[in-house]
Amino acid sequence: MNRRDFTTALAMAAFAGLAGCTGRSRAAAASRPSALVPDPDGILDLPPGYRYRVISRLGDRMDDGHVVGDRADGMGCFPAGRGRAALVRNHELGPRHQDAGPFRGRDVATSYDRLADGTALPGGTSTLIYDVARGRVEAQFQSLAGTIRNCAGGTTPWGSWLTCEEDVTRAGNGVGRDHGWVFEVPAAARGLVDPVPLRAMGRFNHEAAAVDPATGIVYLTEDRPDSLFYRFLPARPGRLSEGGRLQALALVAGDDSRNWAGIDFPARAIRPVRWIDLDGADSAADDLRMRGHAAGAARFARGEGIYFGTGELYFCCTSGGAAKLGQIFRYRPSPHEGQPGERDQPGQLENFVESTDPMMFNFGDNLTVAPNGHLIVCEDQYTDPVDNHLRGVTPAGEVYTIGRCRLQTELAGACFSPGGQVLFVNLYSPAMTLAITGPWHVGEMQPAA
Template identity: 65%
Template sequence: MRLGRRSFTFGLTSLAFSGLALSGCAASRGSATALSEGYGPLREDPAGLLDLPPGFSYRVISSFGDPMDDGLRVPDRCDGMGAFDLGGGKVALVRNHELKPHHGDTGAFADAIARAGEGAGYDRGADGVWLPGGTTTLVYDLASGRVERQHLSLVGTIRNCAGGVTPWGSWLTCEEDVSRAGDGLGRDHGWVFEVPATAPGRVDAVPLRDLGRFNHEAAAVDPRTGIVYLTEDRDDSLFYRFLPLVPGQLARGGKLQALAFVDPALGSDSRNWSEVVLGVGQWADARWIDLDGTDSPDDDLRKRGNAAGAVRFARGEGIHYGDGEFYFCCTSGGAAKLSQIMRYRPSTFEGRAEEREAPGRLQLFVESTDGAMLNFGDNIVVAPHGHLYVCEDQYTAIVDNHLRGVTPEGRVYPFARLRVQTEPAGACFSPDGSTMFVNAYSPGKTLAITGPWGRFPG
């Protein structure tokens, strides 16, 4: 598998976190309520959008309804997003839009229905118009702070929630929907699609069927092996890995598996809802179960996997790779059902027969016991300076969502507060580490945040 400059930079970013995290493993034990002051108190935003610590600022670079360069408009419901190095200080952002079939009036074609038949797509509704879910791509100049171009890059899908960057320069966009063909839909949904970051227009929407059909949330790739790790947004979800036949060429197929515990005394439930299975900081050896019938027409893949011994997780959400390990959120995990952050460290022999003797390991890294600590963690990213950042997505009539930072010792702090009634989503960093990009979900906006990253007083 060939790794370019983007993946090399990403590996350095991840290494910073991994090294710090390893040194903080012992400190994270029993630190489920540990809080940090972070960068200091958040300052109230005069524009009423995003409160940030002293020294940080943001600019809105793209908004729902803005005209795009392809004659369409920026769709709403901006969710997962990935950043890619284009060289020369330019960054490509591939951004999900979590739109359902009835959201056509907030999709890219709302002001250009006559053009709905042009270009590539996956599935059309009963009216013949492409389903509005998909992705847009932005080219952003870090020096000028301007978007040079934005266009629709994938269309015809449903509820593109999260996803993940690949080391070979593409975005894996995931459908959080398992609708079947019929009732106005021409094709089955519940797939992962691949969008090259440099694609100048819409790409052919080819479902990566061997990655499974389920209520997908996010994906992350180990650049050393090409193995893809996948989360599922269900209360009884599984944690999956995909072993590709050819690393970097996912459409050529492979094998889908689900994580289980080696120790039978741990059972098959990591949620800690009724009893503590994993304590904060505790590690457990992992094994992987082969799955069959992964096209899952009855949406029962997770149930069949659990019956075979695979571990249940409480709504797997965002996942991100740090050098040598993965971090993923379980939105409703823990006794308080407020959030868990899991860490998976692959085996030296990951995906090979030898891993039985030296298995990968799963750790409960953080478990929230209070909404003021972490409240329904969703998207997650590893920052270049060595902290995690988690986007909250609360499920209450009135929300008070934050971006929460997590130190390598498992201490949580508020980094930003979204002042509008929606969720922050899609947090990711420019390859040079200077800028965090994040979305306000709806009405959709994409923000670029700059400041003294890494000069952490707390």
């Protein structure tokens, strides 16, 4: 047993008792209402023992003179020394969102792209420096400017945030440059960074990214109904700007994970995978997913949030599954991931959770792993009168409710402080960032029904 398998086995053994539950009991536990305490401010209901604080809002004046922009989406958290955390937060803003952006007529010298009148595009990232012990924001500032629809992304082991454009606008369509890229924002930056697109990581409708700290391989999701699941093999791990090779996941048997036309990939089933090289990763034609599927890559239903845990990663497919309510996949890399030996010991893809009821799980998006090993998943559905929730998922695949958003917006950007004491979450619009405290290290967080 290698190190990765041994670590995973220990984690699963800790929750072995949960794995003995029947499918019926799991469904019942997921669908029953949880004992959440109604929030008198009408923002977020939480279980007893959990509390939140609003630490940043749309329109707040930042230290650089700009304001907090709207449409707060994916977010990453980094240690910033002396008990502080740096939060790098995406803003999913496009050319038509100038009035909701951070600049409001102010000029910026460093911007990836501009409108015809010279105005910087409002998309990008903002950074918060948060004192975890004192529960207060020490600084806020814009850290990337001039991009479009920065949706999700991912943290890197070397201390940066990969922010991803969920947009493939071409130059000349109201903007000066092509979009559809990943950009890297160092968490230590204390102002606007040089906006350099990582072209070798592909031009497509990016959603999120996750890095395997053992290999430096980057895994990428795509928010399209016929999306692919990608990995980027860097020429030099940790030096993404130096290029590398982009590939798409293919199933050894089958070419579709969505279960829309029948159950081809049952819940809890595990499939070996292979990887297909993609040429022309920076194609202007927005055709990577079509060319990849034609070469044998598997289709996924709107790949969204992704997070690398202990030797394995999880990612959401928002509208996947026979009921089109969402799936969570778990990928365990090969012991020889990205090397020739992976053909003999391929990576394994599991349909970890597939929702059959909107009260169980409805349109999962960003996700993270809690200190106790459970997943925390943000819902972002706009198709049902039911509120969006924070859902917990045990290592046995049981789904339960942690929080309910009382505003008509999505939850996003879930990430934990370096010590695991605080869960940070964004409310998309009007943008807010919340700091939630509670017993996150407890083995079973499910509130009583």
